[in-house]
Amino acid sequence: MDEKQLKKVGGQLLVAIYCLLFFQLTYSYTAAYASSLAAVPSFVFDFEQYIPFVPWMILPYMSSGLFFFLVPFYCRLKGELLCYAKRFTFVTLIAALCFLLFPLRFSFDRPSVEYPLFTIFFSFLKEYDSPFNQAPSLHVAYACLFWSVLRWKFNGWKKIILGIWLLLMGLGTLAVYQHHVIDLLTACLLVQVSFILFPNAIEQRHKLRQKSGVDSQKLDDRLPAVRNQQLANSYYLIGWIFMLLALLCEGYVLPLIVFAWVAFVCFAVGYNYLRGNTRFLKDHRGRIPLIKKVFYAPYQFAYRLMWRFFRKKNNPPLMELLPRCYVGSRLNAWEFVALGLDRNLVVFDLAAELEEVKLLGAMEKYYSFPLLDIAETDVHDAQVIIEAIVSGYSTLDEHENMVIHCTMGYSRSMIFAVLMTQELLSLDLNKAIDQVKSINRHMVLQDHAIQLMKIIIASRS
Secondary structure, eight states: OOOOBOOSSHHHHHHHHHHHHHHHHHHHHHHHHHHTSSOOOOOOOGGGGGOOOOGGGHHHHHTHHHHHHHGGGGOOBHHHHHHHHHHHHHHHHHHHHHHHHSOOOOOSOOOOOOSHHHHHHHHHHHHHSOSOOOSSOHHHHHHHHHHHHHTTTOOHHHHHHHHHHHHHHHHHHHHTTSOOHHHHHHHHHHHHHHHHHSOOHHHHHHHHHHHHOOOHHHHHTTOOTHHHHHHHHHHHHHHHHHHHHHHHTTTOHHHHHHHHHHHHHHHHHHHHHHHTOTTSSOOTTSOOOHHHHHHTHHHHHHHHHHHHHHHTTSSSSEEEEETTEEEESOOOHHHHHHTTOSSSEEEEEEESSSOOOHHHHTSTEEEEEEEOTTSOOOHHHHHHHHHHHHHHHHTOOTTOEEEEEOSSSSSHHHHHHHHHHHHHTTOOHHHHHHHHHHHOTTOOOOHHHHHHHHHHHHHHO
């Protein structure tokens, strides 16, 4: 993605005009098409009859036009502006197709409004907006797009106020009787897909630049920082799907609760991936508090299923990397007993998602360094981990063994197996990778992992 600084407003102005024209053409055409049909259905959940009409919510609702014009001018980099334009085009185009293929109509009668200022806005809404073009709500989708740009431009109380206002902008579609709930949910699904299809590395570079003080050009040479954000967006997308399923089960309490539970868990996991919070589940002894076990039960259940399935491919699940140093996947207690590794262990647990087996967690020299699965690893965290692992192996007593494990044994533990082999055997990176791969042919090292190892090796040389 081109990070060229935009020195003139011409590019932003062109994008603002393009967005306005593209929206106007597609929205007007689809609304005219729906109005020409003999009958257009509505989709309303039973609980929506209790949603109140709130006249003052017309203010955040109508402010969408102001954001519509201003947001492109907050894109200071060429790549950022291009990403916004791509997302806008995708969201608008897919929404227009939905309006044509599955036309819906708003079904509630809007109460009369007496306050003069509100009356003006509602008169404008009645004149220029449409009761058609319902699902997905472009109003909500655009509010999410606005936030995806503006969230990086403000801090502190200004960011909080902005977030609340954009939230009210989206909820205002319900409160002013312009959209139904299905429209909001499908909008969230649509915009989440756009975030996945068109990742904005600028967003994550900005975040990392604030955190680490490293300039964005150097970050390009280090890690693909957008990876965690993409994983978070994937969890969010799954969450919105389950939330939609939950509401579609209206009237069936058990499936509604289960689907909503899974949705909230996905949102929570996605948020922790976005924040890079590796310790969102386990404490320093590898244990998971009961309240987290209960809330994250669907997430834990899914990982246990994957653990049981994928471990069968990784045979043996634990391999001797160096004398008395074993690396691989998470094992059951009886498997450690069968291997004769049930005592005098130095344990390095790299798994973030599953609780450590009690046998290992009870070891005197147990160290928990949780890393998020298939996510990027923070450089500083990786330096701390490899320093601890090398030190731990160098100071092994004659009766001790070392175990380094993640959950599946394909990636996280293998990264540090390579780094450990490289340092202790004084090999270059490629030879260290070949050495570990000769032990574990199922090892998976993505580009971001190789980039990470290069940085660590360079910093320790």
